[in-house]
Amino acid sequence: xxxxxxxxxxxxxxxxxxxxxxxxxxxxxxxxxxxxxxxxxxxxxxxxxxxxxxxxxxxxxxxxxxxxxxxxxxxxxxxxxxxxxxxxxxxxxxxxxxxxxxxxxxxxxxxxxxxxxxxxxxxxxxxxxxxxxxxxxxxxxxxxxxxxxx
Amino acid sequence: xxxxxxxxxxxxxxxxxxxxxxxxxxxxxxxxxxxxxxxxxxxxxxxxxxxxxxxxxxxxxxxxxxxxxxxxxxxxxxxxxxxxxxxxxxxxxx
Numbered sequence: 001x002x003x004x005x006x007x008x009x010x011x012x013x014x015x016x017x018x019x020x021x022x023x024x025x026x027x028x029x030x031x032x033x034x035x036x037x038x039x040x041x042x043x044x045x046x047x048x049x050x051x052x053x054x055x056x057x058x059x060x061x062x063x064x065x066x067x068x069x070x071x072x073x074x075x076x077x078x079x080x081x082x083x084x085x086x087x088x089x090x091x092x093x094x095x096x097x098x099x100x101x102x103x104x105x106x107x108x109x110x111x112x113x114x115x116x117x118x119x120x121x122x123x124x125x126x127x128x129x130x131x132x133x134x135x136x137x138x139x140x141x142x143x144x145x146x147x148x149x150x
Numbered sequence: 151x152x153x154x155x156x157x158x159x160x161x162x163x164x165x166x167x168x169x170x171x172x173x174x175x176x177x178x179x180x181x182x183x184x185x186x187x188x189x190x191x192x193x194x195x196x197x198x199x200x201x202x203x204x205x206x207x208x209x210x211x212x213x214x215x216x217x218x219x220x221x222x223x224x225x226x227x228x229x230x231x232x233x234x235x236x237x238x239x240x241x242x243x244x
Contacts, residue, residue, distance in 0.1 A: 025241070047242070054242035057211045057218045064238055065216075073159075079243060091244030095209055097160045098241075 002127040016080035028076035078104035086124035096130035209240040
């Protein structure tokens with residue numbers, strides 16, 4: 001199961017919306033081994049494409065160097081699909097290389113009409129594990145970040 | 151000649167879970183052969199045959215002291231004692 005704060009969820013959706021019709025991508029880092037998605041890091045899609053995403057190799061290096069220095073790992077790796085459902089594509093599955101990460105897919109296909117006009121449809125936000133070519137969808141729990149009173 | 155090689159999570163099955171290993175070589179190509187000697191199977195995850203010649207896989211990034219090797223000679227990039235090599239799979243998809 002992926003547990004994610006409302007604020008980070010909304011930031012991912014906003015990024016996907018902003019980059020539409022190109023795919024948006026990024027990570028949410030958290031302390032190594034904690035499974036806590038805490039630090040939202042939007043990345044540039046170096047492919048600048050509606051059907052492909054790729055982190056720029058230099059930015060990828062900086063990102064991992066920084067996470068390493070902070071004892072973090074990518075808890076979430078997210079990207080958007082802009083014309084298809086929020087389900088991992090064949091390429092997503094082949095290239096998935098973080099067995100500990102939650103792969104979040106956001107689909108913006110219902111948010112815009114053909115001319116790019118905002119039609120404010122529902123946004124799909126789904127999460128998967130992708131390990132050795134096997135995709136397993138998981139539940140997403142969104143938390144508000146407010147502390148519960150005893 | 152000792153060169154530290156940082157191994158990404160997905161390839162740590164070849165290094166008994168180690169995040170970093172030591173290897174030797176005057177070029178990246180030699181370093182990868184040396185790695186293969188101690189961690190059989192890892193070479194095939196890093197390079198592939200491209201029309202007769204061996205090259206880095208398209209979705210594998212290798213850095214020598216912070217520089218993407220694609221900009222400094224690829225597999226022929228030179229290494230010296232104390233260099234740090236980092237392997238990172240591309241974060242990419244469709």
